[in-house]
Amino acid sequence: MNVRKRSRWGLVMGALLCLSPAVAFSADVEKGKEVAQTCVTCHGMDGAGQAQGKFPRLDILPKEYIVKQLKDFKEGSRKSPVMAPFVNMLDDEMMENVAAYYSSQTAEVEAPEDADEALIKRGEQLALRGDWDKYVPSCRSCHGAENQGVGTTFPALAGQHASYIVGELQAWQKGDRANDPQNLMLAVAERLSDEDIQAVAAYLAAQPAH
Amino acid sequence: MKKLITVSAFLLGFVGLAHAETKVPVNLPDAPEGHYVHKAPTMEDLEADESIHPELKRVIRRGYDLFTNTQQLRGKNVFNDMNCSSCHMGEGRMPFSGPVWPAVTTLPDYRGKNDHVNNIEERIAGCFSFSMNGTPPEYGSDDMVALVTYHHWLATGAKIYDYDIAGRGYGSLPEPEKEPSYERGEKLYAENCAICHGEDGQGRKVDGKVQFPPLWGDNSFNWGAGLVRLNTAAGFIKHNMPLGQPGSLSDQEAWDLAMFMNSHERPQDPRFEKSAKHTREKYLNVHKHTMYGKTVNGKVLGEHSNTGEKPFLKPDVLKPRTFE
Numbered sequence: 001m002n003v004r005k006r007s008r009w010g011l012v013m014g015a016l017l018c019l020s021p022a023v024a025f026s027a028d029v030e031k032g033k034e035v036a037q038t039c040v041t042c043h044g045m046d047g048a049g050q051a052q053g054k055f056p057r058l059d060i061l062p063k064e065y066i067v068k069q070l071k072d073f074k075e076g077s078r079k080s081p082v083m084a085p086f087v088n089m090l091d092d093e094m095m096e097n098v099a100a101y102y103s104s105q106t107a108e109v110e111a112p113e114d115a116d117e118a119l120i121k122r123g124e125q126l127a128l129r130g131d132w133d134k135y136v137p138s139c140r141s142c143h144g145a146e147n148q149g150v151g152t153t154f155p156a157l158a159g160q161h162a163s164y165i166v167g168e169l170q171a172w173q174k175g176d177r178a179n180d181p182q183n184l185m186l187a188v189a190e191r192l193s194d195e196d197i198q199a200v201a202a203y204l205a206a207q208p209a210h
Numbered sequence: 211m212k213k214l215i216t217v218s219a220f221l222l223g224f225v226g227l228a229h230a231e232t233k234v235p236v237n238l239p240d241a242p243e244g245h246y247v248h249k250a251p252t253m254e255d256l257e258a259d260e261s262i263h264p265e266l267k268r269v270i271r272r273g274y275d276l277f278t279n280t281q282q283l284r285g286k287n288v289f290n291d292m293n294c295s296s297c298h299m300g301e302g303r304m305p306f307s308g309p310v311w312p313a314v315t316t317l318p319d320y321r322g323k324n325d326h327v328n329n330i331e332e333r334i335a336g337c338f339s340f341s342m343n344g345t346p347p348e349y350g351s352d353d354m355v356a357l358v359t360y361h362h363w364l365a366t367g368a369k370i371y372d373y374d375i376a377g378r379g380y381g382s383l384p385e386p387e388k389e390p391s392y393e394r395g396e397k398l399y400a401e402n403c404a405i406c407h408g409e410d411g412q413g414r415k416v417d418g419k420v421q422f423p424p425l426w427g428d429n430s431f432n433w434g435a436g437l438v439r440l441n442t443a444a445g446f447i448k449h450n451m452p453l454g455q456p457g458s459l460s461d462q463e464a465w466d467l468a469m470f471m472n473s474h475e476r477p478q479d480p481r482f483e484k485s486a487k488h489t490r491e492k493y494l495n496v497h498k499h500t501m502y503g504k505t506v507n508g509k510v511l512g513e514h515s516n517t518g519e520k521p522f523l524k525p526d527v528l529k530p531r532t533f534e
Contacts (some may be wrong), residue, residue, distance in 0.1 A: 129278075133252070134299035135236045137454050142406070144416050151414070153405060181405055187234035187454040194397065 031036035032101025038086055039102075044202045048107035049161055051205075056164040057109060058102035062210045064152035069179070077179035078170070109209070112162060115202040119195075123203025126196060127157075134191050139200065142184065148210035153181060159209025165201035237457025238449060241376035250303035250311050250364040250373070266359070273360025275301060276353060277310075280342065281420055283353070289520035290343040290477070291413060291420045291429040294357075297341060297437060299450050303364060305377020306449035306456065311365035312378050322495050326531040328356050335527045340435040341517050343477045345525035380445035386465040390440065392506070395470025398463055402452055411474060426474035428518040432485075433479035433511075439499035443468035473506045477518035480528060482490055486512035 036045060039058075047058035049204065058066060072078040073087040090098070116122050125131060127147060128136035139147050142154045149156030171177035172189035180186055192200070241247055256262065256270055276282065277303065280293040299307035318329040334357055335346035347353035350409065396518070400409065406422040407413050413424035424430040437443050448464035449456045459467070479502065482489050487510070488505030502512045517523055 085285075129253065129301070132304050133249075135299075135454065135456075141453060144421060145419050148416070150416050150421055182402065182452055182455075183234050184452065184454065187232075190232045190234065 006053060020208075024131050027096045028100040029104055031094075032097035032099070035090065035098035038089060039098065041181040043102070044107065045105075045106040047102040048109050051112065051161040051163050054161070054163040054167040057107060057121040057160055057209070059105040059107040060149070060156040060159055061103060062149070062152045063096075063103040064153075065100060065155050067095050068205070069101065070095040072179040075178075079176040090134065096189045108195050109159065112202070115162075115206070119199045120206065121200035123201070125190075126200040127203050131196075136188055136191050136196075139204070146205060147204060156210065157204045158207035162198075162201040162205035164198050165204055169197045169201070191203065212448075225288035225400065234455055235457070238377070238519040240492045242374075245376040246369060247305075247373060247377075248309075248311065248368040249311065250305070251366055253301075256363070265362075269356050269359045270363050272352075272360070273363075274301070276357055279358055282325040283347070285519075287338055287353075288342045289518060290332065290431065291415075291424050292342050292431060293420070293423075294337065296423040297431075297446070306379075306445075308380055308446070309364075309377065310361050311317075311368055312375050314361050315364040315368045315370050315375075316373060324528070324530070328532070330361060333526075334358065334361075335525075339435070339480055339525045339528055343430075343520050345434040345520075345522075346527055349527075378513045379439040380442060381449050382441060383444050383448055383461045383464060386444075386462050388462060390444075390465040390469035392466075392470050392473050394463075395468070395496045398467050399458075399470050402459065405465070406453070411471070424477060426473050426476050428477060428516070430476050431504050431517070432477035432482060433500070434493075434496075438472055438476070440501070441474060441497065441499050442466065442467045443472055447471075448474070453486075469501075472501050473511070474510060476512070477514075478514065478518060478523060479512065480517075482512075482523060483513075486510055498510055 009128075033045075042053060043058050049055040050055040069078060070087050070090060071092075073080060073083045074090075087095075126136065127139040130136050137169040139157055142150065143157050144150045144154070147157040168177060169189045169192060172180070172186050174190075178186070184201065223238065226473035239247075246347060249260075253271075253274060256267060277298075279292040281291070282293075291384070294310075298310050302308070302310035313333050314328055317333055318327050320326065321328045323332075328336075331346075331349050331354055334348075334354065339342050345355070347389070357374060399411075401426075407425050408422070410427075410428055411425040414422045421425055431437055444464040444467075447467050448459055449462060451467075452458065467524055479486075479489055479493070481493060483492065486503040489512070490497040490500075504511055
């Protein structure tokens with residue numbers, strides 16, 4: 001599925017074999033795999049997450065983004081009673097390592113069941129064109145033409161679990177998540193109706209991950 | 211600073227939206243007394259409207275597609291990283307985001323920029339020549355007709371030759387209290403804009419596709435574009451940026467950012483003759499609001515022969531008309 005990630009993994013392996021200074025870096029992933037034992041119940045070893053539990057896919061996220069989220073959980077700008085006890089077990093180095101591990105994975109995730117056609121249509125509108133009458137720009141205007149993520153700041157949405165996207169948009173609305181740069185996501189999230197949130201999440205979850 | 215309540219009332223009139231108390235308001239000015247508000251149709255409206263001939267729908271869709279993905283004309287008509295929708299936010303429909311339908315309802319008309327009467331095609335040709343640093347699709351070609359058709363359809367129900375349009379252009383700001391400052395703008399840029407447009411202002415591409423447009427340099431609009439004017443840029447920034455947060459910056463901040471953005475180099479004004487200073491004087495009606503031909507950080511802006519990716523200076527369509 002993911003040529004880019006595989007090639008990155010290949011690069012790491014190549015570096016491990018050839019260059020001694022790279023050992024520290026490649027060891028990150030190995031150490032991260034050990035740390036991932038803490039995460040495996042909900043996120044799986046391949047980072048597939050679980051749709052039922054609102055547990056996000058991690059394999060589609062860049063390392064830097066995952067590290068930031070872990071730190072934000074710890075500092076409280078992202079509130080999650082579920083994540084809190086786990087992030088408290090992690091120091092900075094473990095966060096770096098586990099993030100490096102998960103971002104190097106390629107998870108097998110089953111496509112979601114077909115959602116209601118009208119719902120998907122509304123979701124597609126929000127994701128690709130936005131709803132400017134509510135001053136809602138499209139998801140793609142920041143998250144990439146195919147919502148595959150942009151850099152380390154704007155995470156991939158395509159292929160993410162719908163339940164997780166719904167939960168996060170609601171968290172922004174409730175103030176449980178306030179770790180977005182410059183309130184860029186808050187501005188959009190608070191203009192969405194409950195139905196909009198369901199629609200955009202259903203559409204994005206049905207898109208192929210990159 | 212406008213009050214949230216008046217803004218909500220304005221948007222209500224504009225788009226039928228009533229905001230609950232939000233942490234990030236949509237902070238846009240009120241419609242002035244006597245100005246009319248036009249609610250342009252959406253692509254969803256188009257699909258739902260059974261009165262429109264299927265062939266017309268097809269051409270409108272093509273116009274929309276060209277408008278929002280103008281990069282498909284890269285190397286043919288477009289020679290930079292811009293799309294129409296880079297500057298005309300919200301699909302060319304939204305007040306204070308350079309709505310394009312007023313070009314249909316107020317043209318043909320005399321334009322000071324080129325000192326003759328322009329129709330809608332020639333107006334669009336101006337965007338291609340300056341903002342896209344390119345050359346327009348031929349007058350009457352499929353692409354031009356599709357773009358014109360999209361503009362016309364957006365104007366459905368609007369008043370012909372009524373100039374009192376609420377939210378036309380980007381809205382003008384009061385003169386700044388302090389002289390706009392490159393240094394203040396530079397700091398504000400790093401805090402508010404760099405996350406998308408990059409620390410170097412060169413925007414961002416993902417998988418070879420333009421994600422965030424460059425604000426200066428070879429792949430941005432050229433020295434003849436409307437956004438080069440500080441007042442126009444300040445209005446755009448104030449009422450559109452950061453994305454989704456119109457009105458979040460102060461007027462002074464918008465002026466400072468405009469000064470910073472437009473004190474950088476960009477491709478030559480296609481009307482260039484002799485020198486930047488000479489060209490500035492010749493087109494002073496526009497350039498009196500720009501930094502073109504002025505000295506910034508020890509260099510005269512625009513004093514070069516760089517046309518960016520474009521292999522020519524002046525598109526053939528930029529010529530006087532006499533109607534004689």
